[in-house]
Amino acid sequence: MPIITLTTDFGEKDHFAGAVKGAIYSELPDVKIVDISHSVSPFNIPEAAYIIQNAYSSFPKGTIHIIGIDSEINEENKHIAIKLDDHYFICANNGIMSMICSEITPEQIVEINIHDHIETKFPALEVFVKVACHIARGGTLDVIGKTIGSIKPIRNIIPYINDEQTQIVGSVIYIDNYGNVITNIKKDFFTKIQKGRDFKISARQYIFKEIYSKYSDVVNFETPVEKRNDEGKKLVVFNSSNYLEIAVYKSNSKTSGSASTLLGLDILDAVSVKFINKKN
The missing domain is CATH 2.40.30.90 (Bacterial fluorinating enzyme like)
Incomplete structure (x- = not known):
């Protein structure tokens, strides 16, 4: 069973991080969950990008990384799942992954479409958890989304x-x-x-x-x-x-x-x- 990591701006006071972990354990009782950070400054895309870029490669291949930063879905902020360097990343398409993708070409990017069956106000809990558990069970990205060719860039990433x-x-x-x-x-x-x-x-x-x-x-x-x-x-x-x-x-x-x-x-x-x- 692969590891699932969590990187969010939820902090430690509220119930959000605990609820996400509980939902994962409800689906996969034997999975290992690792907190990378819940102290990202609220909605801070460059900060989250730096943290996940410098943490992910210390984990085993096949690890699944949930990134819960600025993840409310709308027309300009869709959800994506990426396979890159034999790791999986689930997040909003808001530039968070552009720092890693500027150095390593993704193997596959999909725009998550399971929202057609889920109305969500808490995407990390109600969407990202389901996608992570699907991948952890051996599921492919093709099942949960349509392939896209690029992701949204983050400004000021390149000097x-x-x-x-x-x-x-x-x-x-x-x-x-x-x-x-x-x-x-x-x-x-x-x-x-x-x-x-x-x-x-x-x-x-x-x-x-x-x-x-x-x-x-x-x-x-x-x-x-x-x-x-x-x-x-x-x-x-x-x-x-x-x-x-x-x-x-x-x-x-x-x-x-x-x-x-x-x-x-x-x-x-x-x-x-x-x-x-x-x-x-």
């Missing part, structure tokens, strides 16, 4: 490069639990455009000229502990998912502040990289 390739303009796509700011600029993309040149990373009025390998690289361990003043230092790294991240060393958004609060950065704010051509 902009100027014609001279001297500047990348990216945007903030995620702010993590520590208040660190993750951009849509990936390491491979950065390196390809950089071509060994020096650079300046700009975020509002702040300038960074160095990218560290890890957070603690800002610490001078030769300095005695009692004389160090490293906590709160601003830095840039490529994080564990290889995205360019602006961070504050050992930040605490509730006390000393975080990269997001101290730099005044939020989702979709611009972060740019200017490359400096070396003189001959």
Whole structure:
């Protein structure tokens, strides 16, 4: 029996997450359910896309991922099921899957049509659960929908490069639990455009000229502990998912502040990289 994961913006207070789990267990008592996150900011498509992209591949092939974000069905927000990288994703066609699909081509995409027999006000419970359980039993996507060729894109997913390739303009796509700011600029993309040149990373009025390998690289361990003043230092790294991240060393958004609060950065704010051509 495959695993079913849940990624939603339901939070922990309300009954929604529990009701979805109960409905799955009612149909498949032996299934394993894993919560990826129920703390996605409400209706935050880029945040949900980043979370599911960086979590799904840690699960076994054949895992089924329910994504309950902005899933109310209407003419502009249909429901889809996707087979990609031998995983299954069930969600609204609102851009959530475009981050993954920009790197891996889906094997199959269907627009779910079982709504013809279900009137729903709670799609994750009344539609996504039924589709997930159908797949878990070995059912095919062709039974629950019609094949479509593409999905809705998400804006600002791909950084902009100027014609001279001297500047990348990216945007903030995620702010993590520590208040660190993750951009849509990936390491491979950065390196390809950089071509060994020096650079300046700009975020509002702040300038960074160095990218560290890890957070603690800002610490001078030769300095005695009692004389160090490293906590709160601003830095840039490529994080564990290889995205360019602006961070504050050992930040605490509730006390000393975080990269997001101290730099005044939020989702979709611009972060740019200017490359400096070396003189001959």
